[in-house]
Amino acid sequence: MTRTAPILLSAVAAASALLLAMTSPAAANPNAxxxxxxxxxxxxxxxxxxxxKAIFQVTGMASPNNTQSYNVLGTDLGIMWDNGNGEMLTTFGDTAGLGFPNLLVGSTWAWRSNILVRSHTQNPSNGIYFDSVVRDIFGQARDLIPSPKIPFLEISRIPTAAISVGGVQYMSLMSVKTWDEPGEWTTNFSGLAVSGDNGENWAELPATRRPDEGGNGNFQMNSFVKNGGFVYEYGTPSGRNHAAYVARVPEAAIGDLAAYEYWDGGAWKKDDPNAAQPVIGGGVSEMSVQWNDYLGQYIMMTTDPWNSVVMYRSPSPEGPWSGPEVLIDTRELPSAYAPSIFPYQTGRDLYFLTTIHSQYNVVLMHTTL
Incomplete structure (x- = not known):
């Protein structure tokens, strides 16, 4: 990059930001x-x-990662998982950058719906640093699964969960049809994509699509965790403040929807998503679930109906789950959402990413359990 490139980037970004400030963005549109x-x-x-406490800016122009160098000025979500070989992969959702804006949805930014970075950070106390990013031929972060970004067809394909099984990477994405009222959106379906080359290239698995209807409608936004040879899939309907459900599948059969079992409150029911009953009755939004060695329990992080970042606890994947415990009160940080748990155990120190919508970037947080 030439010496004038950063100056040009800053100037164009500032002009775009000023233009955006003079518009009236749609309240539920993450690209405005x-x-x-x-x-x-x-x-x-x-x-x-x-x-x-907020301890490190992970993405954006204020981040030591300098993500603007591959045209990521702002992004959200930040879903972390181990690739099965001690390396952490992180996929981000809607990502704002410079380029041709998508005027169909009133956005002044060019954006991608799903990008991926890699890191060898095992101790995040001083931050999470990226080693590499999946790029296009121009050196910019590129979409893993492209989306047409056409309103009422599909305006984004957003990752909500990811996991490694046998060294192969699986990612769950939701196909967003429309942005609705604040905190609400409508999906076409959710489904898996797979990568056999450490996240560099991805292929969609059409047979894993869950349409946004019936019992499958309860698994539009997901989180994965492993236990006893199974992958547990936690799900909620699209949008925020819903009940949470759980299914499980043998690890080797993760791509076979017919092999999934659904918790009905007392037993597992195979191949019947309509049998699933809530494991948490309501108030769950984007979530992250992980076993915690220090607590000896599973923990789920999400935001509640008041937009506080909260944590639930459970001795087993299916529950019973505790009530919510506030980790970040909405009065401290009202625009936080989508907490995601750092995948490596750190004792009493709980590290997680969360998006701050007011700056539309992802920040690393720390809580002592």
Whole structure:
């Protein structure tokens, strides 16, 4: 990159941000955002007075990762998992950058729906640093699974969960049809994509699509965790503040929907998503589930109906799950969402990513259990 390129990038980004500030973005559209520090009213890490602290800016122009170097000025989600070989993969959702804007949905930014970075960070106390990113021929972060980005057809294909099985990577994505009222959206389906080359290339598995109807409608946004030879899939309907459900499948059969079993509150029912009963009755949004060695329990992180970041606990994958425990009160950080748990155990120190919508970037948080 030439010396003038960063100057040009900053100038164009500032112009785009000012243009965005003069428009009236759709409240539920994650692409109508402003990821430029200072111009979006943010400057540095948020200072939180509660038990959780913001310790590292993971993405964006204010991040030591300098993600703007591959045209990622802003993004959300940040789903982390181990690739089966001690390397952490992270996929992000809707990603704002410079380029041709998608005027069909009123966005002043060019964006991708799903990108991936790699990291060897095992101790995140000083931050999470990226080693590589999946790029296009121009050196920019590229979509793993392309989306037409046409309203009422599919305006985004967003990752919600990922896991490694036998050294092969699986990612669950939701096909978003429309952005609706704040906190609400409509999906076409969810489904798996697979990568056999450490996340560089992905292929969709059409047979794993769950249409947004019936019992399959309860697994539009997901989270994965392994236990006893099974992959457990936690699901909610599209949008926020719903019940959470759980299914499981033998690891080797993760791509076979007919092999999934659904928890009906007392037993597992095979190949019957309509049998699934809530394991948490309501108030669940984007979520992350993981076994925690220190607590000796499973934990689920999500946001509640008031947009506080909360944690649930359970001795087993199917429950019973505790009530929510607030880790970040909404009065501290009202625009936080989609907490994702760091995949490597760190004792009493719980590290997780969360998106801060006001700056439309992902930040690393720390809580002491």
């Amino acid at each position: 955002i402003n990821p430029i520090p200072v111009l979006n009213g943010t400057n540095g890490l948020p200072q939180l007075p509660g038990r959780s």
